Amino acid sequence: MEDFTDKICHQIKDWYYGRLDIKFNSYDKLLKEQEYKILEVNGIISEPTHIYDATYEGASFYQALKSINSHWKIMAKIARKLHKEQHIPYPSVRDYMKNMLWLRSHTKKLKKLNTMDF
Numbered sequence: 001m002e003d004f005t006d007k008i009c010h011q012i013k014d015w016y017y018g019r020l021d022i023k024f025n026s027y028d029k030l031l032k033e034q035e036y037k038i039l040e041v042n043g044i045i046s047e048p049t050h051i052y053d054a055t056y057e058g059a060s061f062y063q064a065l066k067s068i069n070s071h072w073k074i075m076a077k078i079a080r081k082l083h084k085e086q087h088i089p090y091p092s093v094r095d096y097m098k099n100m101l102w103l104r105s106h107t108k109k110l111k112k113l114n115t116m117d118f
Contacts, residue, residue, distance in 0.1 A: 001030075001031065004030070004033065008020065008038070012041065015041075015043070016078050017044055017074060017075055018041060018042050018044060019042040019048075019049070020041060020042070021039040021040040021042065022036055022037070023036065024036040024037075044075050045103070047067075047068055048067050048071055050067070051064035051067050
């Protein structure tokens with residue numbers, strides 16, 4: 001499974017961390033790279049989905065916070081590595097806020113489109 005997802009993820013330029021939402025007919029066919037669809041590519045602002053699964057062993061608010069903390073630590077490690085090895089600059093707070101405002105505006109537009117009847 002790891003090889004399968006790595007193969008997909010390495011095709012996305014400058015994407016180092018995230019989650020894929022994949023729909024498939026059977027696990028065996030998925031591993032053979034047959035009969036699947038990628039529904040969504042989620043980047044760093046999407047949280048680990050297992051924190052919402054009440055059937056997840058040890059599920060609790062505290063465990064969810066620990067998972068989110070781990071998520072952010074991994075992203076920080078990736079950012080430091082890219083900054084050091086590829087000289088990718090850290091975004092300024094201003095740039096970050098500008099991107100977040102754009103994302104909020106874009107999300108509102110998508111929600112509005114989702115309610116429209118075509």
